Amino acid sequence: MAELIDARGLSCPQPVLLFLTAAKKTPGGSFTVLVDNEASRENVTRAARNGGFTVDVTEDGADFRLDIRK
Amino acid sequence: MKTGSNFFSTTAGVVCTGLVLGALAILLQRMGNPGNMGICVACFNRDIAGAIGLHRAAIVQYLRPEILGMVLGALGASLLCGEYRARGGSSPIIRLLLGMVAAIGALVFLGCPWRVIMRLAGGDANALFGLAGLIVGVGIGTLFFRQGFSLGRSQSQGKVSGLILPGIMMALLALLLLNPQVEGQDKSGVLFYSLKGPGAAHAPVLLSLAAGLVVGVLAQRSRFCTMGAIRDVLLFRQWHLALGVLAMLACALLLNAALGGFHPGMEGQPIAHTDSLWNFLGMVTAGLAFALAGGCPGRQLFMAGEGDNDAAVFVVGLILGAAVAHNFGFASSATGIGPNGMLGALGGLAVCLIIGFFNCKRGA
Numbered sequence: 001m002a003e004l005i006d007a008r009g010l011s012c013p014q015p016v017l018l019f020l021t022a023a024k025k026t027p028g029g030s031f032t033v034l035v036d037n038e039a040s041r042e043n044v045t046r047a048a049r050n051g052g053f054t055v056d057v058t059e060d061g062a063d064f065r066l067d068i069r070k
Numbered sequence: 071m072k073t074g075s076n077f078f079s080t081t082a083g084v085v086c087t088g089l090v091l092g093a094l095a096i097l098l099q100r101m102g103n104p105g106n107m108g109i110c111v112a113c114f115n116r117d118i119a120g121a122i123g124l125h126r127a128a129i130v131q132y133l134r135p136e137i138l139g140m141v142l143g144a145l146g147a148s149l150l151c152g153e154y155r156a157r158g159g160s161s162p163i164i165r166l167l168l169g170m171v172a173a174i175g176a177l178v179f180l181g182c183p184w185r186v187i188m189r190l191a192g193g194d195a196n197a198l199f200g201l202a203g204l205i206v207g208v209g210i211g212t213l214f215f216r217q218g219f220s221l222g223r224s225q226s227q228g229k230v231s232g233l234i235l236p237g238i239m240m241a242l243l244a245l246l247l248l249n250p251q252v253e254g255q256d257k258s259g260v261l262f263y264s265l266k267g268p269g270a271a272h273a274p275v276l277l278s279l280a281a282g283l284v285v286g287v288l289a290q291r292s293r294f295c296t297m298g299a300i301r302d303v304l305l306f307r308q309w310h311l312a313l314g315v316l317a318m319l320a321c322a323l324l325l326n327a328a329l330g331g332f333h334p335g336m337e338g339q340p341i342a343h344t345d346s347l348w349n350f351l352g353m354v355t356a357g358l359a360f361a362l363a364g365g366c367p368g369r370q371l372f373m374a375g376e377g378d379n380d381a382a383v384f385v386v387g388l389i390l391g392a393a394v395a396h397n398f399g400f401a402s403s404a405t406g407i408g409p410n411g412m413l414g415a416l417g418g419l420a421v422c423l424i425i426g427f428f429n430c431k432r433g434a
Binding site: 008009010011012013014016017020036037038039042043046047050062 | 076079153155157160215216220221223224225226293295298301302305306308310364365380
């Protein structure tokens with residue numbers, strides 16, 4: 001079960017920080033990050049890929065759902 | 071419509087953006103903007119505050135078209151790429167205060183992070199103290215973020231509400247075009263103009279506007295942010311944005327060297343003072359304010375253009391803060407810091423620390 005991180009409405013750098021903190025707490029875990037703007041989508045995706053994760057992006061209305069796993 | 075891929079959000083894209091920004095800033099300096107001030111968001115907002123009479127410092131009054139272009143360019147790019155989204159409601163009054171404090175701190179140093187780059191590129195060694203202050207200020211901000219600092223979540227708002235700040239910028243542009251500078255006159259219609267000093271030094275209006283529009287488009291697409299560049303290195307060891315900023319510095323430095331605009335030293339630098347302690351502390355204050363607000367002053371302009379009303383409130387704070395800085399003697403000049411400059415920098419720092427302390431473990 002992926003850990004859900006709701007980063008909608010949060011400004012930089014909080015979405016990336018929330019994801020990295022969760023990833024550090026649960027190494028090898030999978031995460032679903034919700035963001036509501038392109039910049040946060042790009043930033044979280046970049047941080048996840050740099051950490052060796054794969055990222056699947058789904059558009060959900062005005063939001064983005066990022067499914068992140070090793 | 072959302073675009074599938076965005077070249078400018080890649081590292082190559084943000085580096086290209088930095089190179090173009092550096093070149094445009096040097097072009098604007100060669101075409102009339104003040105020395106080492108091709109683009110400075112704090113200084114230019116200060117000049118705008120003077121042009122509309124919010125302060126009456128006679129040497130810094132000009133409605134800088136670059137700022138208007140930067141907001142409107144970002145608006146256009148975000149509309150075309152389907153990224154315009156009206157939002158707001160994340161502690162607006164705190165963001166107003168952060169904008170004011172940021173302007174006051176930056177005007178003790180005499181420049182925002184963009185001008186740190188341009189001053190370094192011109193050989194102004196005083197800017198090294200400003201850069202050090204900026205890194206320390208942003209570094210303090212990252213400590214708050216590690217403690218869960220948040221100004222709370224923004225909410226979606228009605229589409230039109232995101233057009234208010236861009237609308238104000240369009241109205242200012244109309245004012246500028248309807249009240250052009252008259253040779254030898256310090257007023258044209260409702261606008262004030264400088265007859266000497268930095269406010270009297272400017273590139274042609276249409277060139278400044280066009281450059282601002284290009285900067286707005288590129289920076290909106292690439293998310294270029296001078297504060298984020300430092301923050302991401304300190305917080306995540308992530309160099310993506312920093313490479314964009316370094317590209318801007320490298321381009322401006324090389325062009326200055328090639329065109330005879332590089333004059334290394336501390337004395338006699340354009341629109342700069344040599345009080346190293348206050349160059350440092352002014353930027354500690356400004357850097358912390360930018361970090362807590364989530365973006366450098368340029369990035370706040372671009373986000374405001376994308377419909378972010380929290381960024382728009384910060385921009386209004388910048389203009390108000392610049393006016394206060396001159397009215398209350400916080401702002402420095404080439405001869406040194408203002409009569410109340412120490413109070414401005416330290417008082418602003420105290421305000422930021424209180425905001426940081428009381429907003430940890432919130433929202434997230």
